[in-house]
Amino acid sequence: MDSAPLFDEPRADAVDSQIIGFILDGAITVHEEDSEVIKQHEIRFVPLHPEPDQAHSAALLLREAEGIREVIKTSLQCLAVTYDLRRIDLRTIEDTLIESGLHLDNGLLSKLKRALIHYMEETQRANLVDDHEIKATRDVFINRYGKLPHGCRDKRPKHWREYL
Numbered sequence: 107m108d109s110a111p112l113f114d115e116p117r118a119d120a121v122d123s124q125i126i127g128f129i130l131d132g133a134i135t136v137h138e139e140d141s142e143v144i145k146q147h148e149i150r151f152v153p154l155h156p157e158p159d160q161a162h163s164a165a166l167l168l169r170e171a172e173g174i175r176e177v178i179k180t181s182l183q184c185l186a187v188t189y190d191l192r193r194i195d196l197r198t199i200e201d202t203l204i205e206s207g208l209h210l211d212n213g214l215l216s217k218l219k220r221a222l223i224h225y226m227e228e229t230q231r232a233n234l235v236d237d238h239e240i241k242a243t244r245d246v247f248i249n250r251y252g253k254l255p256h257g258c259r260d261k262r263p264k265h266w267r268e269y270l
Contacts, residue, residue, distance in 0.1 A: 142230070143191040144175065147223065149200065150211035151183045160208050161185040167206055168199065183211070192234060195227045196220070 151160040161179045168177045168185075173193030178186040187199060200210060200220070210216070260267055 143234070144188065145191050145196070145227070146176075146186060146188040147196055148180070149185045149187060149203070150216060151185075152209045152211055153183050155209050157208075158182060163206075164203050164208055167203070171199075171202070174199075191227060191231060195224075195231060197224050197227070 149164065151164070157163060159182050161182055161184055164185050165177045165179050168174050168187060171194065173190045174187065175190060176186075176188040180186050189196075189199065204210065
């Protein structure tokens with residue numbers, strides 16, 4: 107018998123393009139001048155829900171939110187949202203929709219995509235903070251720590267501390 111492989115070996119370039127497509131699928135940037143802070147994502151909903159047109163309800167809810175630039179209903183269970191990362195992130199948008207009673211798609215691939223996007227946006231928002239603000243905040247905590255009584259202070263006179 108001729109032993110032929112049951113599955114074709116995936117080519118390295120095909121796998122790389124699939125991975126890149128997976129990473130970039132949910133994080134499409136728009137507008138060249140604000141390409142780092144203007145994000146566009148698809149939000150998918152479960153099809154089995156008492157309200158069949160969840161995307162329409164979500165679009166009505168999100169149109170008035172601060173930081174949302176554009177909301178497009180692409181299907182009954184899919185919504186395309188464009189927003190300013192400086193004002194709002196995907197996690198906040200999703201939490202708002204969940205609190206409103208809408209059910210997001212919780213398939214494994216959807217959860218992985220959302221977790222990756224949440225991590226990237228959290229990191230990007232942290233990097234957007236001005237260095238001056240960080241230094242000022244750090245100095246406040248350093249000064250406060252220096253004034254608090256704690257175990258790092260030795261109440262003995264200096265010549266007694268250096269005796270041993």
